[in-house]
Amino acid sequence: MxxxxxxxxxxxxxxxxxxxxxxxxxxxxxxxxxxxxxxxxxxxxxSSYPVTSKIYDDYLSETVSEHIDNAVKEVRDETTKKLKDEAERSADRFIDDNLGGSEELKQFVRDYLSTDDEELRNQLSTAYSYLGIDISTLLTNPDFRAKIEEIASQYSGSVADELNSRLPLGIKVSKSSVENILTDEKVPEAIVYDMFGIKSENSQTKGTADYIENTLVRPAAIRMISAVVWAAVFTIVNIVLKIIVNIILIVRKxxxxxxxxxxxxxxxxxxxxxxxxxxxxxxxxxxxxxxxxxxxxxxxxxxxxxxxxxxxxxxxxxxxxx
Known part of the structure; x- marks a missing residue:
């Protein structure tokens, strides 16, 4: 059988x-x-890239950038506070070991580090320009890069959580993708610019938020928009054409x-x-x-x-x- x-x-x-x-x-x-x-x-x-990227740039980019700015600012403020605390402890140790433990100097450092973040950034930026420091040397320093990568790894989860709680249209990012972005070799300058307001002479960086938006969120958003537009257009066109076909098929009577x-x-x-x-x-x-x-x-x-x-x-x- x-x-x-x-x-x-x-x-x-x-x-x-x-x-x-x-x-x-x-x-x-x-x-x-x-x-x-x-x-x-x-x-x-x-749903092609030119169309969906224009949709994103015209209607979503500004809102998404604002959400990313706010998310990065939350984490940056937390990071800056911890770095200031660490800097204060390091300064206290240095003063104790080399300057006789002067309380006046310790208080001076505390007062300086407690300066408003924006004012401190402006002061550092001015000092950087005045002293002619080559930031590229700092950015290629292995110890400095290791510190930046440590910070990025430590706070990538917080950045991802902040982004996911703020981004519109259900756009989501993973901790691993954020960590990969933050540890990219192009990011240290963006982080330094965010925290200290200084960058190299020919740098085009606009900060960490801009970098995350362009390399992580924008591509993900465009892919999502493409999928939504494809499904919507396919459904609408299919419905309209089926109506036309049903009209034509009257001849089968x-x-x-x-x-x-x-x-x-x-x-x-x-x-x-x-x-x-x-x-x-x-x-x-x-x-x-x-x-x-x-x-x-x-x-x-x-x-x-x-x-x-x-x-x-x-x-x-x-x-x-x-």
Whole structure:
């Protein structure tokens, strides 16, 4: 009985496709295929990178940048406070070890470090310009880079949480992706600019928030917009085209047209069924070639079939399968 199951399955496939084609008619089948192609093409065009990036830049970029700025500021303030505390402890140790433990100097350092963040940044920036310090030397210093990477690793989770709590449209970022961004070799200058207001002469950095927005959030947002636009355009175009097709198919109410359309639909269904059957047979050829055959899927069984075995032998003889 097993061999004839393959013949029965092949016959069922052809009958189902012929019946479906007869019922739908060639006109509906062809028009549905054309509608599908048009809908996919329209969706692809409307969700292309130039279109979705313009949508993001025109309607979302400003809002997203503001949210990122706020998220980074929260973490930056926390980080700056800890760095100030560390700087104060280091200064106290230095004064104790080298300057006789002067309380006046310690208080001076505390007063300076307690200066308003923006004012402190301006003072540091002015001092940097006045002294002509080469920041590139600082940025390439292994100890400094190690400290920046330590800070980035320590606070990447906080940055990710802040971003995810603020970003619109359900845009999400992972801790690992934030950490990868913050430890990128281009980021230390952005972090230094955020915290101290100084950057090298030819630097284009606008800070950590801008870097995160351009390298992490913007690409993710554009991908999401692309998916949403594709789905929306495909659905709308498909609905409109189906309405048009239903109007056109009114002609099937004319009996001679309906009869001819159904017969041609059955012929087309037979062709589609044959193509599906051929694909299935080719797949079986490949499975047997790579596995050597199985209990109920082997050449001995096919040799006992009336029809399926002939299809198998024909597929096996194809040039591209040899």
């Amino acid at each position: 097993i061999p004839y199951i393959y013949d029965i399955a092949a016959a069922v496939i052809l009958i189902v496709f012929i019946g479906r084609g007869f019922k739908r008619g060639v006109l509906r089948t062809v028009l549905s295929l054309i509608c599908l192609i048009i809908a996919i093409s329209a969706a692809a065009a409307c 004319i009996e001679p047209v309906k009869a001819c359309d159904s017969i041609l639909g059955g012929v087309l269904g037979a062709a589609v069924g044959a193509a599906v059957l051929a694909a299935a047979v080719i797949l079986i050829v490949l499975i047997i070639r790579f596995t050597g055959g199985m209990t109920y899927l082997n050449e001995d069984i096919f040799s006992d079939t009336l029809f399926f075995g002939r299809l198998y032998d024909l597929a096996k003889s194809l040039d591209f399968l040899n």
